[in-house]
Amino acid sequence: MSSDQLSPLVADLHLLTVLAATRSFTETARRLGVSKASASMRISELERAAGVMLVRRTTRSVGLTEAGQQLVNGMQPAFARISESYSAVKDLVGTPRGLIRVTAPVALGRQHLAPCVAAFLKRFPEIHIELELTDRFVNLANEGFDLAIRHTNTPPDTHVAWVLCETRSILLASPDYLARRGVPTQPSELAGHDCLLYLGNHNTGSWTFMRNGKRKSREQVGVSISGTLKANNSEVLREALVAGLGIGLLPDFSVPPGGGGQAPLVHVLPDWQVQGFFGERIYALRPWSAQVPKAVQCFVEHLRESFARGFGAAQPAPAP
Numbered sequence: 001m002s003s004d005q006l007s008p009l010v011a012d013l014h015l016l017t018v019l020a021a022t023r024s025f026t027e028t029a030r031r032l033g034v035s036k037a038s039a040s041m042r043i044s045e046l047e048r049a050a051g052v053m054l055v056r057r058t059t060r061s062v063g064l065t066e067a068g069q070q071l072v073n074g075m076q077p078a079f080a081r082i083s084e085s086y087s088a089v090k091d092l093v094g095t096p097r098g099l100i101r102v103t104a105p106v107a108l109g110r111q112h113l114a115p116c117v118a119a120f121l122k123r124f125p126e127i128h129i130e131l132e133l134t135d136r137f138v139n140l141a142n143e144g145f146d147l148a149i150r151h152t153n154t155p156p157d158t159h160v161a162w163v164l165c166e167t168r169s170i171l172l173a174s175p176d177y178l179a180r181r182g183v184p185t186q187p188s189e190l191a192g193h194d195c196l197l198y199l200g201n202h203n204t205g206s207w208t209f210m211r212n213g214k215r216k217s218r219e220q221v222g223v224s225i226s227g228t229l230k231a232n233n234s235e236v237l238r239e240a241l242v243a244g245l246g247i248g249l250l251p252d253f254s255v256p257p258g259g260g261g262q263a264p265l266v267h268v269l270p271d272w273q274v275q276g277f278f279g280e281r282i283y284a285l286r287p288w289s290a291q292v293p294k295a296v297q298c299f300v301e302h303l304r305e306s307f308a309r310g311f312g313a314a315q316p317a318p319a320p
Contacts, residue, residue, distance in 0.1 A: 012046040013071075015039060017079055018053060020072040021142045023062050031144050077273040086289045096295045097126035103140070104149035107234040107254050108282070109133040112196055113149060116306040120299060127295045141287045146296055148286075149303070151251060152279035160292065164301050164307040168252050169278045172265040176244040184247070187221045187272055195225040196240050196248030198277060199232040207249070209272040220275070241265055251278040280309060 019028045019039070029036040031213065047054050054068035064072060086248050104113050110133065117129055132138075132145075140148055140194075147230035177194075184190055187209040195207075209221045227246050231237050234254040241248050256264050284300045286292065 009046060009049060011197050012042045013075055014079055015042055016046060016068065017072050017076055018144075019043065019062065019077075020064055020069070023143065025062060043086075063268065080289075084289060095126055095300045096124050098293060098295045099128045099130065100147060100295055100299055101130045101132070101145045102147045102149065102211050102299075103132045103134060103138045103143075103145050105135050105151070106133045107251075108149065108151070110235070112253055112307070113303075116303055119306070120302045123302070124295070124298060127298070129299075140285070142258045146223050146286060146293070147284055147299065149282065149284055150279070151282045153281070155283050155285055158288055160288055162304065164282045164284055164303050165309075167278065167280060167282050169250055169274055171247060171249055171268045171272075171274060172241050173247040173268050174242055174244040174257070174264065175266055177241075177246060178266060178268075180244075184269060187223045187269060190225055190247065193225075194246030195227040196237050196246045197225070197227055197230040198234070198237060198249055199230050200277065205223060209269070210275055212271050212273055221272075238265075249277055253282075290305045 015028065015032060018031055019025065022028045022031065025036050025039050029039040032039070043055050050067075050071075052067045053065050054071065056065050090172075091249045102113075102117075109131065113131070117131060121127065121129065138145060138148060140146075140179070149164070151167050156162070168201060181193060187207070190207070206222055206224050211219050211221075227248075229237070229240050229245060231240075234250050237248045238250055238254050238256060239251070240246070247268055284303055286296065
């Protein structure tokens with residue numbers, strides 16, 4: 001096929017690569033700014049031009065045929081290079097502009113990222129941001145995100161990772177709960193308490209503690225825990241802790257600020273640290289690419305400035 005014959009099909013070929021990533025005509029249409037009917041029709045026209053079925057449609061899912069996957073595998077690197085080259089040229093103009101799609105955890109996004117985004121858009125009015133808050137794992141490349149804000153210990157090697165700030169996990173309870181049930185002085189005593197559990201990729205039936213300052217000696221203590229509430233969102237756990245339902249673990253960015261001279265939550269077992277739940281750093285993550293768009297660079301730098309002071313303002317009170 002000559003280049004003259006191929007030219008009218010380039011946009012439809014690109015649409016096919018997006019469909020391969022999203023597995024959804026609805027999401028593909030949204031991402032490309034076209035109607036779902038138009039996206040479906042263009043794929044059908046591409047199949048007629050190629051003389052072979054490229055997409056397998058069912059009532060529940062969209063997938064590629066062997067021919068469609070072969071075509072996408074050959075085109076994706078080329079479209080990635082085109083995108084990078086085009087972005088690099090646009091960045092030469094000077095003023096940062098364009099769309100940045102960002103994903104972040106719900107609590108972190110609501111409490112700390114949202115104010116940063118508002119301030120950033122005032123500084124850079126030609127940049128647009130789509131922010132999706134979710135606690136699920138997001139495949140940035142497949143779902144078309146430019147950036148993820150995550151707290152973790154080990155960012156993936158396949159991504160560019162910028163450290164935004166340090167973070168830590170804190171074991172907390174309300175003064176009312178501790179007055180009723182007593183203040184634990186050792187991790188083993190938690191077995192007799194109501195514990196509020198974070199649902200994640202962890203064994204939520206136990207906590208493993210390490211004594212602060214003893215990381216090299218690996219002094220660890222495991223304790224089985226139970227309680228009446230499990231949740232996958234730190235804001236839900238925070239409200240339950242404030243209500244006096246038990247002892248629970250929060251990332252420091254979810255610790256409520258003190259009011260009236262006294263923090264509403266108390267730090268429990270401050271000499272010990274729970275291992276393996278929330279990460280020790282907050283990162284901005286981006287799938288590796290040779291070029292990072294100027295708009296993304298500006299946003300990351302803005303986040304680094306905003307997060308540089310960490311979350312020290314939200315400090316719980318020490319246990320009585």
